[in-house]
Structures are given as C-alpha cells and as structure tokens.
Amino acid sequence: MPELPEVETTRRGVEPHCLGRTVKQLQVRDPRLRWPVPDTLAPALAGLVITAVERRGKYLLFRTEKGSLLVHLGMSGSLRVVAAGAEPGRHDHIDLLLDSGLSLRYHDPRRFGCFLWQAPGEVHPLLAHLGPEPLSEAFDGELLYRFSRGRRSPVKNFIMDGTVVVGVGNIYANEALFLSGIHPGRAAGRVSPARYLRLADCIKRVLTSAIEQGGTTLRDFVGGDGKPGYFAQQLYVYGRAGQPCKACGTPLRERRLGQRSSVYCVTCQR
C-alpha cells in the first residue's frame, strides 16, 4: 500500500521500536522478493544495534554501525510490529527479531519489495541515481522546469521518474496534476516555469497532508489492523473516473499513460 506517505508513516511507526535495539535474528521464511534476499543478510545483521531508521524516497534504511538494512515495500508490502513468536500468516515472509521481544514483520503478497544490505559508507546502487526528496528544499518548480527541457513524454510520467524527484507515485501524481491544473498528458517540455512552480507546490502539499493523515494510524503498528490512513484522504481524481469533477462537475476522464491509469478533468486541466 505504499506511496511515500505510507512509507514515511511506516518509518515513524517502527522507529521508536527499533532505536537502540539489538537485532537478535533476521528470519527469512521466503527469500523470493524482487531480488532474492541474500544468504549473507541474516548473518550480517545478527547482533547489530539499530542506530537510526531513515527513509530515502520509498526505501527504508535501518542503520547500524556496521552497515544498513535496505528495505522496499514494493506494491503490496508492509512492516508491522508484532510480538516475537507470533504465528506468521500467509505472505509473512520475513521477521526482524529485536532484543525487546518484539519483531518487525514483513508481509508482501506480490513480493515486489526487497531486503538488501548496504555496506557502511556506501550508497547502494539502487539509491545512487535518485532525485531529490519532494519535501526538501532541493525540490522546487525551478528544478522541474530545468530538467524537463526537451522532454516529450507526458508530464505525469516525468514527475513519477525517480531520477527527477523521488516518491511521487500514481495516486499523488494524479492528485497534484489536478490541483495544479495541468493535463497529465501534456509534454513535460511544454509546461511553463510558472506552472512548474505551482506543480512542485502541489506535490509538496498533497504529500504533506497525506503524511499527516497517515499519522493518525501510527498507534496501529502494534496490534491493530494497520489499515493505511490515506483512504480517508479526500481524493479529487484518483479512482473517480466517470464521476463529476469536484471543482466543475465535468465527468472525469481516464487514460493510460506509461501503463498507469491517469484520471483528470478536461475542463480544469490543460
């Protein structure tokens, strides 16, 4: 269920359970993820103290002094805090057992996620070419404008390109384009500087408010059902094809761009 707000919500949820804790064991019940979980990962992690839980784009980094555990939740992954020894269910592929008696349980039906090792002082190849964080000052409309020159593919594909900016998934790309009044199919190189300023602003706004909503489910990381909070969010276009635009009433259209569904209002977005 992870877009950036869900990953950040996960990070905030698991962080207090991890900081200062020693890894007792990494139990890998099924190593067949996007890339196979390396045999060397469990031995490498055993006995290490987690010093920080960070996020880079949609990747989570569990830092220790000897290296970091790199986790991605893919499309269907989740991390929950459970009591050690709790019976694993279907698709509960990995447990990270901590010395507190709790463990982080990784659940991922589609197995598009990953558990990898990052050596100390190194940046994993998967992270090496990532663009700026959308909520950082390094990301703004000026950057979008500069990087988009000469690009003929749709602006929606452009803002979902992780080398441009990380963490803008399909839901929030659709929402941000609606809020900024830009048609998702417009060529990235044909969007004006002023509109890119607006778009960058909308991306920040929509992600920030989604993270705030995700925060309401933090307590559910121990026990509870762990439903992601963003369903509660007011979505303007995502999942609303055929329904009236909330701004003008025009029925929303749907179209596939880069193999992903795009929903937009032909009146409000140009």
Added chain:
DNA sequence: CGCTGACCCTGACGGC
C-alpha cells in the same frame, strides 16, 4: 540520452 514495453508476483473483481 530519452522513451517504450516487458517483467517481477499474487489477489480482487467483473463479465460471461
């Protein structure tokens, strides 16, 4: 270098 499509998987859902 930019862009397109294939691919990695399971599960839910709609139509017949």
Added chain:
DNA sequence: TGCCGTCAGGGTCAGC
C-alpha cells in the same frame, strides 16, 4: 459456481 481476462498504490532493465 467457476473460469478468464484485466487491473492494482512499486521499480528496474533491455533495447530501440
């Protein structure tokens, strides 16, 4: 009821 095609919020990679 069951079978089949389609789609799903991720991202990488080969090939043009």
